[in-house]
Amino acid sequence: MYRNCVIIGKSVKLKERYTLKYIESVKNPKVKAWKKLSTKKERDKSGHYLIEGFHLVEEALKEQIVLEVIVNQDMEMPAQFKIEETEVVYVKEDVMKAICDTETPQGIAAVCEQQTVHFDDIPLGKLLLLDAVQDPGNLGTMIRTADAAGIDAVILGEGCADVYNPKVVRATQGSLFHLPVMKANLSQFIDQLHMPVYGTALEGGVPFEQVEKSETFALLVGNEGQGVSKELLAKTTKNLYIPIYGKSESLNVGIAAGILMYYLRK
């Protein structure tokens, strides 16, 4: 069910365009700047982030958030890519390896602009609230699942992994570009909501199937080890749990969120 690769159909050779922009040294200042985007500090400062791979670059181009496309010198650009007005830089394979997070880069990357989302931009329908979700894979997968489940926005509380971390971006499989993702103080955020807010807790909650499905709700899930903080659980309409029928102690937070998002929606 993953989309791991894109089949390149009709494609155009772009070698003749090397003259436009071509970098072969990993010491080039541009390359150094791209490499720095692997740190949160530099991403925060610049407001930029780096994405990798055909699928993500294609999705980002559609959303017009790409500042620069970076391509291996011997790479054929898929014809469907809308790159006309985007700067394209061709690079040596060494350069691509130096800037990419994956061990075997697909040969295409892009610098994107971070999107700032404000409370007023958020459609107050179905929301996913994340309290200190630290694992990049979990965070990215939950954004992907939220997109699939028709969630309108994802709100990241304090202590969450950086959404522009390459592992998060990759795990979203492009869903990061599909729905608003906003950072917020969850306690204050919940205060502003006029909809049922469902926390998740192993203790003191009700089995999720006792809750009625609804068109608007906020689902709040928490940290991999600690769950949702007590302070936030005290502010919810109701707290839910997913019954464990076997001998395992818990579910992965991404799986739990997936089950609940699909269950709660009407």
Add this chain to the structure above:
Amino acid sequence: MYRNCVIIGKSVKLKERYTLKYIESVKNPKVKAWKKLSTKKERDKSGHYLIEGFHLVEEALKEQIVLEVIVNQDMEMPAQFKIEETEVVYVKEDVMKAICDTETPQGIAAVCEQQTVHFDDIPLGKLLLLDAVQDPGNLGTMIRTADAAGIDAVILGEGCADVYNPKVVRATQGSLFHLPVMKANLSQFIDQLHMPVYGTALEGGVPFEQVEKSETFALLVGNEGQGVSKELLAKTTKNLYIPIYGKSESLNVGIAAGILMYYLRK
């Protein structure tokens, strides 16, 4: 919701037992044998596999499948561990690092015996059938979720990752020890079942919520990129899909399986 670590309560210092068995060289033949268990070939040949970390070792000891416990020389053994009749080998930190798959081992590992499961051993209630699930994290997480959802057994078809791969074992969080996991030819296996078999497919299926919950069923999910093979989809009672309400193209297979296992069970 993860259980990432075990809180060590009352504990006993075991340094005085070094004389029993203590290995300090990574060149020791025993260490070489443990290292070899990182390959499927050697695991298949020996019928053994290596697990790491407090939680897994504790769970495996409960199930009495541990042949040897391997402990860092300066490690305190949790008092609740039932190691009386199990061989304990103390090792230098270098040895632990050499045999473990994780970058920062917890200082405890164990050699376990693979369990052979036959068709007649399988309780024919609720089954999860996996067709060529290749990602170790996905496979392990699905076994963990199956355990939580009260699935009676997991059947691995051809092309699945090796269930004794360290990454798979780790992702199961101990659930590997809780329910039978069996390798089988899925086509022949399905022929022997007298229960509804639900395949998963993006095309030609029905939305999952149109299927009635039941006490016995076999859920069949497939490869991350290709889904379930056509041959198997042709043998099912019905094929299901999970509707995508947003713009994402698909769900992660582990998330999809989690949603369906919890939905289908009665």
